[in-house]
Amino acid sequence: MRAIIIGAGRGSRLMPTTENAPKCFAEIRGKRILDWTVEALRGGGCTEICFIGGYRIEAVRQEYPGFVFRENRDWESNNILVSLMCAEDLMDRPFVAAYSDILFTPALVADLVRSTDEIAMGVDTDWREHYRPRTQHPPHDAEKVITQAGRRPASSSAWRSSAPKGQPACASSIAGGGRSSGTSRTARRRCSRRPT
Numbered sequence: 001m002r003a004i005i006i007g008a009g010r011g012s013r014l015m016p017t018t019e020n021a022p023k024c025f026a027e028i029r030g031k032r033i034l035d036w037t038v039e040a041l042r043g044g045g046c047t048e049i050c051f052i053g054g055y056r057i058e059a060v061r062q063e064y065p066g067f068v069f070r071e072n073r074d075w076e077s078n079n080i081l082v083s084l085m086c087a088e089d090l091m092d093r094p095f096v097a098a099y100s101d102i103l104f105t106p107a108l109v110a111d112l113v114r115s116t117d118e119i120a121m122g123v124d125t126d127w128r129e130h131y132r133p134r135t136q137h138p139p140h141d142a143e144k145v146i147t148q149a150g151r152r153p154a155s156s157s158a159w160r161s162s163a164p165k166g167q168p169a170c171a172s173s174i175a176g177g178g179r180s181s182g183t184s185r186t187a188r189r190r191c192s193r194r195p196t
Contacts, residue, residue, distance in 0.1 A: 001096060001113050003046035004087045005037060005067075006080055007053030007060065008101040022056040024100035034064070036103055041096065044109020050090055051100070052083045121145065 008023040024034035041049060050068040053060055054075025061069055070086040072078065084097060096112050098104070108122045123145055124130060131139050 001046045001094060002048045002050065002090060003041040003109075004050045004052065004084065004090065004095055004097045005034075005041075005100050006083050006097065007051060007055065007057065008099060020056075021059055022053065022100070025059065026101070028103065033101055033103065034060070037098060037100060038064075040104050040106045040109055041098070043106030044096075044111075045113040046096055046109060050087050052086045053100075054083070 005024075022034075024037070025032050027033075028036065038049065048068065049066070050070060051057075051060055051064065052070045052072060054072040057069070057071055060067070068090070070090075072083040072086050075083065080099070096109060104122060112120050112122055127142060127144075128139065131137075131142060
């Protein structure tokens with residue numbers, strides 16, 4: 001299974017951890033967030049990893065030469081979806097996509113890899129508790145999904161969540177899916193597909 005990691009920018013404010021290094025190089029328990037991510041992806045069944053970046057991508061290239069790289073050169077003036085489309089050429093078969101600055105487990109990845117749905121998303125149903133120590137990022141900024149007990153949302157996506165009906169779950173997590181159904185010419189123009 002292929003994994004696509006979408007690099008985060010430097011944040012809305014230049015923080016000490018992102019001034020000279022990408023956000024995914026910040027350490028948690030003595031290990032970079034990106035190392036936790038790679039460990040979870042590989043432990044869950046992903047064997048090929050593509051990293052999409054813009055901010056400080058050269059540092060990632062130097063430290064992780066085994067990755068496939070795609071570059072969003074205009075990362076300061078666009079968004080995460082444009083970054084994801086930089087790897088459109090790798091979406092010809094199922095893949096798992098994740099932000100580079102979140103933590104998740106190999107078990108979550110394995111669930112997504114095993115999913116037979118066209119799109120499956122891993123969500124944190126206890127996100128409010130996990131957000132409590134995040135003083136620099138208010139809860140209203142979190143990406144959320146609202147689940148419907150026993151029913152799929154209108155988009156026909158499979159949501160992996162045990163949140164109570166009508167309660168938001170945090171979705172700034174990881175998703176798996178099949179072939180891309182559409183593309184953006186703007187996204188393609190802003191991306192670089194230089195080889196590793």
